Amino acid sequence: MSNEINNKKILVIEEVEDEKSLRDVLHDKFKLEGFGVLEAKDGEEGLATALRERPDLILLDIVLPKMDGLTMMKKLREANEWGKNVPIILLTNLSADDNKINQAIADNSPAYYLVKSNYTIVDLVEKIRERLSRQY
């Protein structure tokens, strides 16, 4: 079963300027863990890449150029059947107190939310594995 998980593709959508270091370290870690890694640097590119490549899970920041994460999530859900069901983890540093964010999570499941600074990379991988194994 873990082999099948390890063939999974993860799409990481992170803005490049401030978050580049985070994107790089996630890339390295996922590669070590055996995941396939796709990257996008803004909401628009993320949406296009997602629809084209159909990753098994999407890591999505909220603050993105061109199209923010919440909008991208909404559009993805509206796009097609696959788009409606792909799990999305909102990986951000904004606090979870904004009603808009909570509403978006509630409306666009399966969607999750975590504050980057409160998780170790190991925990993050753990959550991802857990979510991916649920597809079975």
Added chain:
Amino acid sequence: MAIVNNLTTRYLISFGLLAVLIIGGLAWSEYQLATQERDSRVVNISGRQRMLSQKISKVVAELAAKPDAEMSARLTIELEDAIHLWERSQNALRFGDESLGITEGDSPAIGRMYENLNPVYERILNSGKTIVTLMKSDGVGSAEFSQAASEILSDENSFLTSMNNIVFAHDSEALARVTKSRIIVLFVDMSLLLFMIFLWFVAIRPALRKAEATDKAKTEFVSLASHQLRTPLTAISWYTEMILRGDMGKVLPEQRKYLEEIYGGDQRMIKLVNTLLDVSRLELGTFTVRPEPIQLKDVAESVLAELHPQIIVQKITLDKHYDSNLPVIPADPQLIRMIFQNLLSNAIKYASVNSKIRFDISIQGPNALIKVWNNGAEIPKEAQPKIFTKFFRDDLARQKDSDGNGLGLYIVKSIVENSGGKIWFESAENKGTTFYVTLPLDGMKKSPKVDPPPAGKEVLHK
């Protein structure tokens, strides 16, 4: 700030105008009341004039009937007094007299009426005075007396009629004044109303909007700061973590210690940022409460499990007791967790080694009562009133936990009080310290606007 000055100026001008309108209104009222006061005095005294003239006639007639000496003397005095008052009053009516409370100020029309009346008045007056003089010098039977008497009697009617006309003229003038006054008052009131509306648009609404905008700006600042601060902190955390785990190659022992220091310092900063953000959110009122049905003791047990290592290290005996009837309460698990974490970790921190801690959750009336006791040193009396304030740390606190930031109890108090509960403590020498928290059993109220994610959907919160 330009906009503030602008608002202040607007307020000053607006309230200045308002003051002018109000003072103007008051002044006008005062003027009106004074006028009406005069009018009523005039009517009074005019009435009295008519009565006095009739009295004069009557007395003269009685005198003409030649009564005895005593009667005559009395009547003479009566006549003299009546004439005296009559003269004074008529002058007052025409020319004003402060002592009678009548000011000058008849209309020209009325002035003319007085002028026309004057000859009749003068005749009656002079005849009356003549009679008084004659009576005093005992000249009743003289021809002068008879002449004067018949003058008075024949002029009396004329005086009465003219005086009546004057009074009615006064009356209708007074009525006209009142009508005019009504119109002016109506105008002033409408102006005031319009002015209030104007005030709303020009001063009050902009101020409200500005306050809202400021609030919004503050919230956005907190959001931005959290994002900006946390990103580099996360980078340090994850990169260091990767190295420490050996993902980037072997780590030399000497390097390990340094890396762990970096990691530890970074974790402390992350914690501080989280706390600061909590405090900001509390102050801005944007703390979202998402109640779920929770069992307090489950949360407590989970927190105790987390604190277990410290309990072991300090060789503390934990004496805990949960009421078996504790119901499930709607509460935000994160916020409840923060309460327990703070109170219990404090109790452990400040307990002496090898000592005891008591932890109790019971039911007291409509509330759940949480008690945490340790036998640590008494909280100094000077420190006690400040314990729930922001950033307060006394010397002992600094000694026991150099990392702490003095915000814990402040946050806990805010959470407890926002939930409708109370928090207080008792601390005495040799008796240890007990913290008490009550929470209503009917739970926390949900923050408005957003429902919690429906059951089955996860929200990954730490």
